[in-house]
Amino acid sequence: MSAENVLFDAPGPRARLRHNILTVVGVVLLAAILWVVYRRMAEANQLEPYLWQPYVTDAAVWTSYILPGLQATLEAAAISMVLAGVYGLVFGMGRLSEHRPIRWVSSVVVEFFRSVPVLLMMVFFFYGYFARADWLSSTMAPLAAVVLGLTLYNGSVIAELVRSGVHSLPKGQAEAGLSIGLTPTQTLRSIQLPQALRAMLPALIGQLVVVLKDTALGTVVLYPELLTQGGRTLGSAYGNVIPAYIVVAVIFIVINYALTVVAGRVESRMKRKRRSAGGPQTNAMPGAPGGEGTMESSGVGGDNVQNIDATSR
Amino acid sequence: MKSTRTGLAAAAAVLALTVSACGSDDGGGGDAGSGGDGGGDSIRIGIKFDQPGLGLKQGEEYTGMDVDIATYVAGELGYSEDQIEWVQAPSAQRENLIATDQVRLIFATYSITDERKEQVSFAGPYFIAGQDLLVRSDDDSITGPDSLDGKSLCSVTGSTSAQNVQEEVPGVNLQEFGTYSECVAALQSGAIDALTTDDTILAGYAAQPQYEGQLKVVGNTFSEERYGVGLKKGDTELCQQVTDAINQMFEDGSWQAAVDDNLGQAGYQPGAGNPPTPDECA
C-alpha cells in the first residue's frame, strides 16, 4: 500500500497553508543547523585549507589510505558474507532438521552467536588466539578475527532468515514434495529452500550493509579497513583527524545507501514478477487468505526497509 | 527450477572466485612469513605505521626516529636502505612477529620489561622515554601530574598511562578515546587541557607541521620506559651486533640527529639518562 494517498486526505486550502508554513519552518531549521555547524567548524579552525587540501593535492591520500582501506573493507565484507551464507544455510537447515539433536545443537549455536556482541568476538579471536597463532602472518591475523566474528554473527542471522523463510512457505509445498515420495530432507533441499532463498534475497542484501558497516569494528584489532586507514591512520599522518572522519563517514553513507537502494529494487522487482506469474503471494497482507506466515521482509512493503538489523556500528 | 540451479551455480562461482582471491592473498602473507629468516638479500623490520615522529607510513615513505635508527642499525648489519622491508608491528602482535620469524628486528616504542623478556630478547635500550604531558604551547598552568587536579586530561581507553594518572591524581577529569590522534585534535581545539603517554609519542605530535607552534611537551616525566630493539629470544650474536651499532650511533652523532630531526621541532629534549648505556647481551 502506498502510504501517501491512504493515510491522509488531499489537503484543502487551509491545510495547504499549514503545510506551506511547516515546509518553510522545516527548511529554515535545516539551514540554521547547517549554518551553526559551519560557523563552529570555522571557529574551531577545522575548515583551514591545510586540513582539507591533501584530499585534492596529494594523491597518496587516496592511493595509500582511502582506496586500500576501502579495498580491505570490501574484501573482509565479501569473504564474511560468503562464509556467513554457507554457515547460515548449514545451521538454518540444521534448525529445520527432523533429528532432534541436530536441531538442538544448531539452535544453541545460532542463539549464542546472535547474542554476543561482534566487537567482543573480534577482540576475543584476535587477542586470545590469532595474534599469537604461529601459522598466521601478522597481516592476516586481524583479517581472520574480523571475518570470523562477522561470519559467526551474520551467519546466525542468515540461519534465522532461512528458517523463517521456509516457515513462511505455504504448507502445500512441503506436502506436495512428501506426497511424491521425497524424504523430508530432499523436500527441504529441492523444494522449500530454493523458494525461501529467493524470497530472502532483499533481506540478504540488507544484511550485506550490516556486514559492511561492521567491518569498521575491525579497527579495534587494527584491521586496515576504511575507518582505520581513512580515519585514524590518515588523521595521524596528516594531522586532520576530524576532516578524515567526515570523509570516511560520507564514503560509508554513499556505499551503504547504494546497497539499500539495490535491495529495494530487487524486492520490488521480485514482487512484480510474482504478481505477474500469479504464484503464491507471500507478500500479501497478513490476514489475507494464504498469507499466514510473513517473512521479516515481506508485509513490509514501502521503499527500502531492508536494513532493519541495527546490529552494526 | 532451472533458473534456481543457474542461480546456485553462479553463487558457487562467486564463492570460488572469492576464495581463490583471498587464497592468493594468503600466498603473499605466507611468503612474508618465511622471508624473515633468510637475511640474505633483505631484512624485515617491524615498526609502527601510525606514530608521527617515531614510525609513520606516509604514502610509500617511512619517517620517524625509530625508522632512522633502524635504518642505521640495518646499515651496520650490511643491509642498504632499499633492502629493508618495513612491517607494521602493532603492540599486541610484537612478540608473535618475532617468535614466528616474520621480522628480525622490532623498533616500535618497545619497552624492555621482564615479562616480555620471557618471549623475546632485547638489544639496547636505545632511548629512555617516560610518561609525560602534552599541552597547548600558551598554557603554563600545567607543569606535571600534580597540577592536573580538575584539569581535562585525555588518553587512550584502558591504557597504562591513563590508569597511572588516575591513581596519582584522582581529581583529574579524564576523557578516553580510541587513539591518540583524536586526543591531539581535542587538545588543539581547546576542549582538553592535556594529553598523557610516552614523551616520545607526544613530541612526535608536537613536531607535526600541522600543529607547528601550537603544542608543547611539558618535560617532566614521571615514569621510565626503556625502548629496546626486539629480536629472537636467545640470538646473542644479533643482539651484540645491534648493540654495537647503537653504541656507534651514540658516538658519531647520528643518534642525536635522529632525535632532533624527528622530535626536536617543537623544542623537545630527551629526558635524563639519554643517551642510555645498552644492557649486556646475555
Add this chain to the structure above:
Amino acid sequence: MGDFFSNYDILGAFWVTVQLSVLSAIGALVIGTVVAVLRISPVGVLRLIGSLYVNLIRNTPLTLLMVSSILGLTFILGLQISEQNTRNAYWWAVIMLSVYHAAFVCEAIRSGVNTIPAGQAEAARSIGLTFGQSMREVLLPQAFRGAIAPLGSTLIALIKNTTVAAVILGTAEAAGLLAQITENEGASLPLFFVFALGFVVLTLPIGIGITNLSRRLAVKR
C-alpha cells in the same frame, strides 16, 4: 577467575551496560516514533527530513557517531552536557545509541504501519479524523503491535551495541573494561567467556519474551 572479579568491577561494568541499554531504548523509541510519523506525514519537507535522518544515520558506522559526538558535538559545537568528561561521555553515549537505533525503530514502525490493511486508514479518514488523530487513535497502536518483532531485534542489537560506546566511555562499560583487563593481564579465554555469557544472559530472555509477546499481541484479522 576470582581475581578478575575482585580486582575489576565486572558487575559494575555490566550495570552500566544495563543503564545504557534502558535509557537508550526509551530514547530510541521516542525519537524513532517521531521520525516514523515524519516519514509518513502529509508535508513533503517533513517526509524529506525523516528519510534524510534514516538514510544518513542508518548508513553510518556507530563508532563514527560515537566519536563525533565528543570530538565534533561537544568539542567543536560546544554542546557539553556535563563539565565532568566521564558524565558528558556517558550521556552522549546514551544520546548516540538512541539516535542510531531510532532510525531502525522508525523503519520497524513504518513496516508495522504497512502491515495495517488500507481499510483501517480509510475508515479513520472517512469518520473525519485528521492525520494526527488517525495516527494516534488508529494506526500507531496497531503498528506497534505489528512491529513487536523488529522492535525486539532492534532492542537486542542496542544492548550489544552498547559495547561500541567504549570508544568514548573508557573502561566504565563492559567492552572497555575487557580491553583494559586484556592490556593488564593478557588475554584470557575464561574471561572472554564470562563477558560473552553476560550478554547472552541480557539478550536471550528478551528474545524469547519478544517472540511470545509478538504472538500474543499480533493483531488478529
